[in-house]
Amino acid sequence: MSKFVVNGGHKIKGELRITGAKNSVLPILSATVLNGKINVIHDIPDLSDVEVMIKILESVGCKVKRENGTIIVDSRQLNNHKIPEELVREMRSSIIVLGPMLARCGQVVVSYPGGCELGPRPIDLHLKSLRQMGVHILEKHGFLICSVKKELVGCEIHLDFPSVGATENIMLAAVFAKGNTIIRNAAREPEIQDLQNFINAMGGKVSGAGSATIVIEGVDELHDVEHTIIPDRIVAGTYLVAGAMTKGEIVLTNIIPEHLLSTIYKLKESGCNIEYTKDTIKLIAPSKLRAIEAIKTLPYPGFPTDMQSQFMSLLAISDGISIIKENIFENRYKHAYELIRMGANIKIDGRVAIIKGVHKLTGANVKARDLRGGASLILAGLVAEGTTTIHNIEHIKRGYAHIEKDLRMVGADIYKM
Ligand code: EPZ
Numbered sequence: 001m002s003k004f005v006v007n008g009g010h011k012i013k014g015e016l017r018i019t020g021a022k023n024s025v026l027p028i029l030s031a032t033v034l035n036g037k038i039n040v041i042h043d044i045p046d047l048s049d050v051e052v053m054i055k056i057l058e059s060v061g062c063k064v065k066r067e068n069g070t071i072i073v074d075s076r077q078l079n080n081h082k083i084p085e086e087l088v089r090e091m092r093s094s095i096i097v098l099g100p101m102l103a104r105c106g107q108v109v110v111s112y113p114g115g116c117e118l119g120p121r122p123i124d125l126h127l128k129s130l131r132q133m134g135v136h137i138l139e140k141h142g143f144l145i146c147s148v149k150k151e152l153v154g155c156e157i158h159l160d161f162p163s164v165g166a167t168e169n170i171m172l173a174a175v176f177a178k179g180n181t182i183i184r185n186a187a188r189e190p191e192i193q194d195l196q197n198f199i200n201a202m203g204g205k206v207s208g209a210g211s212a213t214i215v216i217e218g219v220d221e222l223h224d225v226e227h228t229i230i231p232d233r234i235v236a237g238t239y240l241v242a243g244a245m246t247k248g249e250i251v252l253t254n255i256i257p258e259h260l261l262s263t264i265y266k267l268k269e270s271g272c273n274i275e276y277t278k279d280t281i282k283l284i285a286p287s288k289l290r291a292i293e294a295i296k297t298l299p300y301p302g303f304p305t306d307m308q309s310q311f312m313s314l315l316a317i318s319d320g321i322s323i324i325k326e327n328i329f330e331n332r333y334k335h336a337y338e339l340i341r342m343g344a345n346i347k348i349d350g351r352v353a354i355i356k357g358v359h360k361l362t363g364a365n366v367k368a369r370d371l372r373g374g375a376s377l378i379l380a381g382l383v384a385e386g387t388t389t390i391h392n393i394e395h396i397k398r399g400y401a402h403i404e405k406d407l408r409m410v411g412a413d414i415y416k417m
Helices: 022-031 048-059 085-090 092-105 124-132 164-173 190-201 233-245 257-269 305-316 334-341 371-383 403-409
Strands: 004-007 013-017 038-042 063-067 070-074 107-111 135-140 143-148 156-158 180-184 205-207 213-217 225-228 249-253 273-276 280-284 294-296 321-325 345-349 352-356 365-367 387-391 413-416
Touching: 004 371, 013 403, 022 038, 022 048, 022 092, 022 164, 022 190, 048 063, 048 070, 048 085, 048 092, 085 092, 085 107, 092 107, 092 124, 092 143, 092 164, 124 135, 124 164, 164 180, 164 190, 164 213, 190 205, 190 225, 233 249, 233 257, 233 280, 233 305, 233 371, 233 403, 257 273, 257 280, 294 305, 305 321, 305 334, 305 345, 305 352, 305 371, 334 345, 334 365, 334 371, 365 371, 371 387, 371 403, 371 413, 403 413
Parallel strands: 013 249, 038 225, 156 180, 294 321, 365 387
Antiparallel strands: 004 387, 004 413, 038 070, 063 070, 107 143, 135 143, 180 213, 205 213, 249 280, 273 280, 321 352, 345 352
């Protein structure tokens, strides 16, 4: 099994270009099922989760070509509606194929998505919303057997929680539905706006993404589309934290700063100097990071849960006591126990983490338990005294394309074994 080896003590200094967002490309690839035409999508990151989604598209009959950072999906001939169980279990977010498959074919069978490393991630909001639109869902032997008896009918749906995946599934299921569908308490993430732009570029009629109310007007058909994925705000935030922790200086290009303002402001709170233009961000780290009184993860535009692990590493070496409250996922602190092996002073009490900054971390053998937790261990290794070896890096490759090459390019001593 591959691992990352990091020798700490090197400043991050230099410039990196951010590529397309994992959490945008996955729902957009799923949406290519809708139009039965040709879909050209640019700035696709080289991630294992993207590979899984491509396999899912091919399993229903799509023809997929990859040319460097561009993917071409031909969805004219679909010939299967049963998604292979091993693919759904490999990637929880493959549940996002429900909506477009029901809109295009009126039926789909998927296995109940595997439990996720972040705690139980139910899909009750997805199923309740689709049933409200007229989908018949039979849950049997660990499979969801979904069919549209008559037709998908637009309706008003109120989400108990602004679930990103549920918002996306409803948007996709509603594209051809009869009449209008209104989503109340919708997720407001930038990736939802990117999905709206993609659906509209293929001839759909969606409005309101980015706000809590999204309206989808049913249309009869869609056409070819070409689209470029928005940059990955979480990869960008991760690299900014790397610059901050190593007392370095980093410039990011091809990024939309307003997509990560909550991260930028928390980095400023820790003493970083940050300037940004419409598509670049420059961070200059302080000589000593300050503790941050409180970080609470919230739905967008609040502080993102996907940046929680990375900030825990930063706070582990900041001057003072910091508190994190993880409000989105039940079990997203596994990385804390690995950081403690490196000398961090962290106490976990349910959804609250209390981090007392230490003077230094020491290199150790640690294990990635989930995607962002794995990234936080790389960040800790950048500043730890000695060598850190990070195992189970397949988790990290789900969301970071060649993170070791990027960090090496800006001064880190990290390599894959
Ligand atoms: C998306 O996951 C992202 N994944 C996650 O990023 C991100 O952390 C999450 O949104 C929150 O921002 C992708 O976009 C592929 P949710 P998703 O539905 O859609 C509960 C990463 O690191 N919930 O907003 O699964 C759920 O249990 C990944 O890139 C229900 O209770 O997130 C969780 O506690 C990790 N019932 C909370 O809502 C439902 O039907 C947030 O889930 C659906 C969700």
